[in-house]
Amino acid sequence: MLDLAIIGGGPAGLTAGLYSTRGGLKEVVMFEMGMPGGQITGSSEIENYPGQLEVVSGLDLMQSWPQQAMKFGLKHEMKKISSVVKNGDIFILTADDGSTFESKSVLLATGSVPRRAGFKGENEFFGRGISTCATCDGFFYKGKEVAVVGGGDSALEEAVYLSKICSKVYLVHRRDTYRAAPSTIEHMKKTENIEEVTNVDVEEVFGDASGVTGLKVKSKEDGTIRQLDVPGVFIFVGRDVLNEPIKNEDGTFICDTDDQGQVIVDLKMRTSLSGLYAAGDVRIDAAKQVVCAAGDGATAAVDIIDFLG
Template structure:
């Protein structure tokens, strides 16, 4: 039986694994389909992680985390957890291959994924001109014009990143104010090849058999339609939490969640179900920052050790 099953291998899961094993738990397995590191590995520039004075990529930041965590006994199972149920005091963790493992405690650290905006053409052209990762796909539009949809930190940071590759970036936002940090906005406004297209709604993304060829937006006040002839559109309009593993057969959840499906936890990362913890972007009020997710993981692990006794 596992002392702790960690679902997710991002900053929260890896840190929890490090603290749990170093703190004395002997049987700790982290379930992660891909290579550990989380979605931050797709980020182009990180300059605000404490102790890292130089700007680095997310891949570089996370490079040593898995080795450090596993040095103390954390096991990595490259598998996807499909379901978690609790029978008495024991959790049963079912993976995609049908295998069931028992665990005394579970930490949900599955994070979140980019949300679809819902405009016409989004599904049709996703992966054929529509992307949610500037680091992954920005190179394909070197020297070309692109559009970025969104008004938060991610949208503006990626617009700045793309401005270094592309000839022009249209920053498309439904409001005339942004939700990003003031320093991020200031950085964006200093980029001469970023044009702000604000107070508009995306009407559609259109294209042909080869992919995207343009984007139409409608002014929310005048209803004037503007055509932006771009081959690439990057969408950053929020994220959806990955809470599927704790969804039960009757449609309920193994613990309390809010209207957005985010797991409700206390300051110890405890959920409403004893022995079940949540950390990182899957929980309520998550700051969506690597350092915060890591802190969550450490907090959860310390309290899981205490819980097991």
């Protein structure tokens, strides 16, 4: 019987493993198919993690985290958890290989992945001029022109954020209306160095060995092609929450979620189902930052220790 089962091995899961084992829990297992570290290990440069003065890769930043957590007793199972159900006071976790585990509490820290837009060149230049995080990568384009693709709140908010760093921001959207809140739209329209490029489809992003050099958009009205010469393209067309483990066979969830499948939690990362917690990008209103995910994991672990008495 486990005290705590952690599903996911990113910053939230690892920090929860560290705090829970150091706080006295004996049987804590982190379920992660690959090497722990999370999505941040794919980032080439990290310069905004507190206390990390030198610019390092995401892989280097996360390198020592698993070792530190396992020093206090965290165990790592290289299994993918496909379902979680609660039977009385006990959670039953089933892995893809059919093996099952019982636990007194569960932390879901599976995260989310940016949704791809699907245009030509997106996969080729992802991470080499194409980004899904303005907070992470905006600084690299200081004083330069960039493009933002999307029409929701995130796209408009990030366009405004980038406008404070970059000389100009092209806001590229396939419609001529936005799905963002009226106040967000108003704020964007008042920002002088944002140019709206609407009612267009992105034909392709192109570049060379050094990365992105521009993108081409096609007008839906007359079919004309326009080229935007930018070294950076930021894509905000939504995220896919990795919530499969808590989904019932009928498509509902074992706890409350919002209409996008993000897990609803309180300030202690508790879900609507007693003993089930969620931390990091899988939860509502996540900031999508390593330091915030780590804070979530610590917050959840502290409360789990109290929950288990």
